[in-house]
Amino acid sequence: MKLENHLLAILESLHDAVIVVSKDCTVIYVNKAYTENFAVPKEKIEGKKLDQIEETSRILEVIRSGKPLLNDYSYVHSLGKHVCGNMTPLIDNGEMIGVVTIMKDISEVTKLEKELDKYIEYSNELRKQLNQKNFFLLKSEVPKMKTAVSLSQKVAETTATILLTGESGVGKEVFARAIHEASKRHEKPFVAINIASVPDSLFESELFGHVEGAFTGSRKGGKKGLLEAAHGGTLFLDEIGEMSLNAQAKLLRVIQEREYLKVGGTQPLPLDVRIICATHRNLNEEIKRGNFREDLFYRINVVPIEIPPLRERKADIPFLIDNILKDLSVKYMKHVAIDDDVIDVLKRYDWPGNVRELTNVIEQMIAVCTDSYFKVEDIPSRIRERKRFNEKENFFVNFEPTSRFNLDKGLQELLEQTEREAIMEVVKKTRTRSEAIKILGISRKAFYAKLKKYNVL
Numbered sequence: 001m002k003l004e005n006h007l008l009a010i011l012e013s014l015h016d017a018v019i020v021v022s023k024d025c026t027v028i029y030v031n032k033a034y035t036e037n038f039a040v041p042k043e044k045i046e047g048k049k050l051d052q053i054e055e056t057s058r059i060l061e062v063i064r065s066g067k068p069l070l071n072d073y074s075y076v077h078s079l080g081k082h083v084c085g086n087m088t089p090l091i092d093n094g095e096m097i098g099v100v101t102i103m104k105d106i107s108e109v110t111k112l113e114k115e116l117d118k119y120i121e122y123s124n125e126l127r128k129q130l131n132q133k134n135f136f137l138l139k140s141e142v143p144k145m146k147t148a149v150s151l152s153q154k155v156a157e158t159t160a161t162i163l164l165t166g167e168s169g170v171g172k173e174v175f176a177r178a179i180h181e182a183s184k185r186h187e188k189p190f191v192a193i194n195i196a197s198v199p200d201s202l203f204e205s206e207l208f209g210h211v212e213g214a215f216t217g218s219r220k221g222g223k224k225g226l227l228e229a230a231h232g233g234t235l236f237l238d239e240i241g242e243m244s245l246n247a248q249a250k251l252l253r254v255i256q257e258r259e260y261l262k263v264g265g266t267q268p269l270p271l272d273v274r275i276i277c278a279t280h281r282n283l284n285e286e287i288k289r290g291n292f293r294e295d296l297f298y299r300i301n302v303v304p305i306e307i308p309p310l311r312e313r314k315a316d317i318p319f320l321i322d323n324i325l326k327d328l329s330v331k332y333m334k335h336v337a338i339d340d341d342v343i344d345v346l347k348r349y350d351w352p353g354n355v356r357e358l359t360n361v362i363e364q365m366i367a368v369c370t371d372s373y374f375k376v377e378d379i380p381s382r383i384r385e386r387k388r389f390n391e392k393e394n395f396f397v398n399f400e401p402t403s404r405f406n407l408d409k410g411l412q413e414l415l416e417q418t419e420r421e422a423i424m425e426v427v428k429k430t431r432t433r434s435e436a437i438k439i440l441g442i443s444r445k446a447f448y449a450k451l452k453k454y455n456v457l
């Protein structure tokens with residue numbers, strides 16, 4: 001068999017499209033696959049000038065340059081297709097006489113690629129939302145809280161040091177985690193340490209770690225410090241206001257120099273940690289009192305974020321309870337609904353312990369609740385009666401005076417209310433129970449019976 005005789009049949013049997021263009025840009029041949037793949041009848045293209053059909057065709061470039069183009073991607077406007085082809089000059093007696101192109105329709109692949117890009121974009125968006133799940137917990141109706149949240153979201157992507165301030169239990173750590181999870185460091189560790197729990201003598205070794213044999217009793221093989229454990233991630237220094245002046249000087253040096261030495265070590269380690277600090281104290285006051293270094297304050301106070309106490313965002317209580325209940329329903333394997341009247345009572349209380357106290361109260365309620373919904377009676381009496389725990393004097397006191405005479409009540413109830421108030425007043429003003437008993441002029445047994453009756457403990 002002489003191949004030359006069958007050349008045309010071979011070209012016609014190929015699955016890839018073939019187009020041959022002469023040096024003067026005339027299309028002299030297209031194979032069957034070309035006509036089928038691109039739905040162009042032979043007579044519509046053969047004998048036509050390519051530069052008139054597709055003036056930006058890559059084949060024209062090969063005719064001009066005489067150089068092949070391999071695996072070349074282009075969009076053919078006249079066909080409305082994305083193609084990938086190999087374009088090779090045809091040489092006869094050392095002279096270029098035209099170009100042969102073998103090409104594939106890759107429109108489907110291009111379409112899939114575009115689809116894939118969309119999915120990648122969508123999955124990035126979902127990942128972003130997932131990383132913001134802690135920010136979801138911080139959703140709020142209250143302007144002051146909204147400002148704190150939106151500022152945190154804005155600075156999350158930067159590496160700026162943040163100082164979170166707010167009363168104990170407002171959710172400073174929840175904010176710190178949300179910021180970390182929304183930052184570029186989210187795949188690296190988030191390490192939290194409560195400074196108040198670290199004895200001053202151990203501060204350096206806890207934060208920087210130590211090498212083996214650094215001091216008597218030091219750990220064999222040395223110890224990783226928190227800065228090393230949080231490398232590439234975020235270090236949350238809670239209760240920074242409790243730090244001793246000595247420890248403050250050490251922290252300041254590390255922040256300034258961006259490197260640190262392990263205790264007993266000689267090799268400086270680079271500081272690659274985003275620092276978020278938190279305190280319930282007013283650091284400006286602490287500076288005035290000489291308890292906090294001003295230079296350290298300016299270093300950590302790059303972005304100050306103030307989180308309002310729960311009493312200033314009572315509108316958020318239903319949403320917070322929803323989230324707390326979601327967590328607790330898993331722990332207690334129990335779903336409990338909450339009515340508006342229960343929420344109203346909870347909203348009347350001022351929550352000095354903030355979201356932490358609210359969480360504890362809801363947990364207390366879910367533990368004792370026997371129904372599928374909370375009743376007002378399930379609310380601990382001190383909340384119902386709006387009492388606050390007086391840590392100094394170690395008992396609960398009413399912090400909001402109730403109306404002295406509620407005329408809707410019967411005489412018996414009014415007497416009991418007066419007796420209760422009198423007992424509380426005396427208990428509050430005396431240092432010992434014996435002193436209170438003496439002033440009230442009742443027996444010890446009667447005194448304790450009344451404390452129990454009126455829930456004054």
Ligand SMILES: Nc1ncnc2c1ncn2[C@@H]1O[C@H](COP(=O)(O)OP(=O)(O)OP(=O)(O)O)[C@@H](O)[C@H]1O
Nearest residue numbers: 137138167168169170171172173174323355356359
């Ligand atoms: N928005 C919220 N949604 C659900 N739970 C929250 C929220 N904010 C705080 N909490 C819960 O309240 C408790 C106290 O929060 P967190 O520890 O973040 O407060 P804090 O301000 O850091 O307190 P402290 O100053 O005492 O360290 C935690 O159990 C936390 O899970």
